[in-house]
Amino acid sequence: xxxxxISREDCAxxxxxxxxxxxxxxxxxxxxxxxxxxxxxxxxRDIKFINIDDxxxxxxxxxxxxxxCPLLSEKGCMLPNKYRPFDCESWPFYVMKNGDKxxxxxxxxxxxxxxxxxxxxxxxIEKKFLKxxxxxxxxxxxxxxxxxxxxxxxxxxxxxQ
Ligand code: SF4
Ligand code: SF4
Numbered sequence: 001x002x003x004x005x006i007s008r009e010d011c012a013x014x015x016x017x018x019x020x021x022x023x024x025x026x027x028x029x030x031x032x033x034x035x036x037x038x039x040x041x042x043x044x045r046d047i048k049f050i051n052i053d054d055x056x057x058x059x060x061x062x063x064x065x066x067x068x069c070p071l072l073s074e075k076g077c078m079l080p081n082k083y084r085p086f087d088c089e090s091w092p093f094y095v096m097k098n099g100d101k102x103x104x105x106x107x108x109x110x111x112x113x114x115x116x117x118x119x120x121x122x123x124x125i126e127k128k129f130l131k132x133x134x135x136x137x138x139x140x141x142x143x144x145x146x147x148x149x150x151x152x153x154x155x156x157x158x159x160x161q
Contacts, residue, residue: 001089001132005124010112017091017110018072020060023149025067027094029087030055030143038083043071053142086136086143093125093154095133098147101158102137104129105151118154125155134159 011017020028031039036049036056047070049056060067071078077088087094092110096103104125106113113121125133137144137159147153 001129002093005116005121006092006110006112014111018069018077018088019063020067020069022067025060026148027087027145028057028060028067029069029085030057031085032056032140035083035085039071039079043078047071055140055142086132086140090129090132093121093129093133094151095136095144096147096151097144098153098156101156102133102144103147103153104133104155104157105147105153108152118152122154130155130157133157 030052031049032055039047048059050059058069058071061070069077077084092107092113094105094107096105106121108114134157
């Protein structure tokens, strides 16, 4: 989804993604039931999920001083693109709930995103990402976490705008 902002080569040289600090576990990716069943049936039945309403948050596994996603292999994510969750497709953006509004924030951890001027990111949000963010808010509201960690807010919206 974000390939016009971050290239495959950028990610291949970086490999920060899919590992979480303890205070980031609240934002571990969440999956629809269909995505969760695909993982159980095709990748590893033993991967654990926490059921929250109608979605499933994957349980991270301990990795050195951090945690990592159990779907991360040496070659990268084991999931085919069509089964990747919105959280991963949209990262380093986050869509969060903040009071009676929704916000689009960005992670501070991506070295490529950190080099891009916020104006460019906001332009991308307005032209491409906002429509997708609104659809997720409408179709899968349980996937939206509360605003946390004081992340940099790039954009604010409500779904009726
Ligand atoms: S942190 Fe950014 S550049 Fe690094 S792997 Fe993740 S998306 Fe790619
Ligand atoms: S599902 Fe794939 S892309 Fe998402 S955190 Fe796990 S390994 Fe990374």
